[in-house]
Amino acid sequence: MSARVRPLWGAVLALVSAIACVPCFACIACFASPARASAEPPTFRWGAGSKSGGFTKISEALAEGLQQTGDRIRIDIQTTSGSCDNIHLLLRGELDFALVQYDVAAEAFKASASAYDVLEAGEAGEPDDDAKTGGYMCRISAAEAAGAELRTVSALSDGAVHVLVRRPLRLDSFTDLAKHRVYIGKQGSGSFETAKVIVGAAGLTVDELELQDGGSDAAFEALRDEVLRVMLRTTEPGDQSIAKAVGSGVATVNELPEDVLNRLIDGYPYYRVCQIEANTYPGLDYAVPTVCVSTVLLTTRPEGEGAAEQAAARDHAVEALLDAARWVEASPDHRKLGVHQRWQGFAEQEPIPLHPVAAAQQEHERRAGWLRMAAWAVGLGLALLLLRRLLRRRGLLKDPLESNLEGQLSNPLIPFAGFVGIVVAATFLVWSIEHDSNARVRTLNDSFWEMNMFATGNFDTESLKSSTARFIGATATIAGLGLLAWFTAALTNIFSRDQTRLFRRLRNHIVILNFREDMLQLIRMLRSPGPLRSRPIHVVVSDTLPRRVRLLLARVKGLTIHHQNPEVPEDLIGLRIPRAARVIVLRSDEPAVGGPRYHPLRIARAVHQACSKFDHQVTAQGPELGKTGFSVAPPLQHPAIAGDDAGRAPSLPVTLAEATDEDPEEIFDPFRRWLIPVPGRELADSWMATASIDPGFAEIFNGAVSFRDDNSEVYTVPLPEWFHGQPWRVVRRTLYGMEARAGVVPLGLYRSSDAVHAYDTRSMGSSPQGELQKRLLVNPDLELAVEPGDRLVAFAENEADLLKVVRRSRRAAAEVERGRAGTHRV
Structure with a gap:
């Protein structure tokens, strides 16, 4: 190839190679573009609250939790006026997620359901003015809520209604609110809407009240200046502003009257009865009954073009948000926010359905909970089985008099245990059913008291609300009265026969x-x-x-x-x-x-x-x-x-x-x-014959059989050394000389032994009767000498008196030995 052709041929090859590489670069660009796009997590619009409010603090904590749990999504936190603003923006589709008080959310869901009912009924045409400005909370209308499918992701925190009154004022009835200047919250906030329905439950309207305008800071300042008398605020228990007002003695927390609580729960079952516990605030030494409302995370179901893709992205976001909520709940740095993730049990009624992802996780947790309960039940059953086997091996469950049917029916412990079991079971069941809706059973103690009243027949027909709780109460009444009758009959039978198993002792008897x-x-x-x-x-x-x-x-x-x-x-x-x-x-x-x-x-x-x-x-x-x-x-x-x-x-x-x-x-x-x-009969005849002959023994025998010395018993005590070697006559006369003070009647001597038992292994050939005949000397010969180790056998009122007499007998023994007869009083 010539020198001129070679450069031309090289240029042609370079051109062909460049044209061939174009598709490869295009493919690489196509695959690289999604990779760069996936590096950026999707961002969702998020409705919080005011800049320094509780909603915003929870939102910022959740944003941090999203980063700590994988940074799968991000949220664009938007400051709003609170629950009312958030629900309106969510219904209009301007937000993807929002924090809303559950009462406001439930009212919006109710409005959307009413709009759906109107469409189902076939009523067409433009909505009227009333439909545009409905009477639901936050002025939500059915037209605005139409088509919006609200879903609950999770309940995150609780707020309690605080009724703060300027000391020394106390409110016994909420009808007195019209007499004082009242602050019920900032217009558009969830606290304001909650206060409105509470005032309505008391039979008043907001227009009848003298309201204080402005924010909460200005309201607390007016409360300190005695311009404001009453404040209704929904916030978490332990709020610092309220704690400062209560701790300084400016205000105190007033309870919600029971009639207001019952009317509120009956009309708005989105709340639940609760109480502000004692010591939540400085100087609050008692629990205050009130109502609680939860803050929930809401979303809507996407509609229109691209709804499937948006729903998939929303499901992915809900899963990431639930993981972030768990992280915030477990984080010590965010413990003051009071985040507690729940899917149910945060209101008397929960009409808004759960998001499908949240419902799946709830079902998973429910199954895991049942499995844990089954494992505990199996473990407890095995432990009881092993305990029963152990007791049987030790013979403690082999008493037929205590285990047969007749013995069980006559045992008062069985109906007593049954009564306690009925009351405890009914207490937990009724409390789990009505503690959110009934002010009279808001705590376990209240429920226990009510069930005791039912079980004993002293119940109030209005104490329980739901039909299920009333059925449980009626069952407790029937069973409790029957068990009490059984208990009374068992005790009567026991005391009538003097067979008191509770008090008889079967050891050392x-x-x-x-x-x-x-x-x-x-x-x-x-x-x-x-x-x-x-x-x-x-x-x-x-x-x-x-x-x-x-x-x-x-x-x-x-x-x-x-x-x-x-x-x-x-x-x-x-x-x-x-x-x-x-x-x-x-x-x-x-x-x-x-x-x-x-x-x-x-x-x-x-x-x-x-x-x-x-x-x-x-x-x-x-x-x-x-x-x-x-x-x-x-x-x-x-x-x-x-x-x-x-x-x-x-x-x-x-x-x-x-x-x-x-x-x-x-x-x-x-x-x-x-x-x-x-030989009992022979001994009795012998003693009577001896008593007829010996006046001294006759006195002893007469004192024994006639119980002249009341409350006496046979005791033995060791004789002291000054009696050793002395005849039995000296011992008897000494004790008789001291009888006026102690009531001691000497009977004889007992020869002791070095053996631990009378039939010790060193004397296995002996027998109990042989040992008694050799050792026990009743009314011995008067000249029998007392040996070291001998014990005195005597009647005495108690052992302490006998010991005292023997220890103080030295002087009397010396006088008797010298022949000085007479009575020496101790």
């Missing part, structure tokens, strides 16, 4: 099996405690016991009568015998008396089986007891009647069985670890 009439003196003996002791007694009687004897037993304090068969172990389980201090088994009456014949040995066997059926896990004590798994209950060297330690496991109680000389000792030998045969 005394059980007497097979009681008979001639043993009433035993009951008197056991039921004569000193001031420091009071042990419950449970007596099992037969049906043949005379009625007069039962009446005598019923008069004994702390005694419970049981009509059961003492030879059936299942009948003895309810007595909780393993926890008893002592079990006393008596013989039956003579054959001539009649009635069932029970042998003490068969009863003792039933006691043993009842303890095994009590189903408690205990620790074996010693090699012999390890075979049966039982422990023996009380130590025999305790001076008074003493039961098991409360912290110990159930055990076989020491049982005293009435026996005779005809019963061979061999039949009691298998039970020698816990059963003590007592």
